[in-house]
Amino acid sequence: MKIVSSQFKSCDLLKVEGRVDSNTAPQLGEALDKIIKEGRFKIVLDLEQVDFMSSAGLRVLIMTQKACKRYNRGEVVLTAVPQNIYSALELAGFTSLFRILSDTLLAVGNF
Amino acid sequence: MPGSVSTLKKNFPARYESLVEIARFIHPCCQNACLDSNSCYHVESAVDEACSNIIEHAYAGEENGNIEISCQDNPADITITIVDHGKNFNPENILDPDTNASLEDRESHGLGLFFIRKLMDQVEFSRAADNSNILTLVKFKK
Secondary structure: OEEEEEEOOOOEEEEEEEEEOOOOHHHHHHHHHHHHHOOOOEEEEEEEEEEEEOHHHHHHHHHHHHHHHHHHOOEEEEEOOOHHHHHHHHHOOOOOOOEEEOOHHHHHHOO | OOOOOEEEEEEEEOOOOHHHHHHHHHHHHHHHOOOOHHHHHHHHHHHHHHHHHHHHHHOOOOOOOEEEEEEEEOOOEEEEEEEEOOOOOOHHHOOOOOOOOOOOOOOOOOHHHHHHHHHOOEEEEEEOOOOOEEEEEEEEOO
8 A cells, every 4th residue: 555645735635545454554544643643634535546445444534534523623535436445435334424526636625 | 167166275374464465366266256346346355354353353463373265166156265263253243333323423343244244145154173263255146
């Protein structure tokens, strides 16, 4: 798994590539925790290049969403979600807990 | 050959680093069985969740056990058998997560087994005479 992060004025963008499983999910969790610990809570997560995500990855997403939405201080927005991963989000009942947008740049611009 | 049965078997060390190797073993098995890409992803997900649970719970992260996986390509289905020698596991003790719960009430654990049950057509846990755990996962060919 590879994570490319960029910090914008309005939000942080994380582009994730490869597999997010029990082995790599902690690395994604650390990258997201770092942003939160620095006091930023508006995060766009671009999943276009993710080819596999297990429940360990979903666990990281839900914990980060809980932390970001606390006190209405922000949120995690998911973008360019591949169909297989969207189906997993749907099965887990996560599609009502995240805004899911197709266009990453638009998501960054609209924050 | 149509109608024939073929089985591939491999052992993996029970650690999280093995998950990618396990996926590399399962993926061609699904493709050779002519499953469509959605079904392949379902099988890969279920196997990943099962092996993650074995590493985390059966072996409690001790990294000294093995996971033996066999993949049987039958005429009407693909059957994956996953064997470990860790702690016994009773799936009846695990309830499905509430997928309608609000964000605040949402549990972050419990999705793995739920995915296995939802993504596969048959799921069976058993305990062998030598105390190994056997998980049998079946996906029907459409």
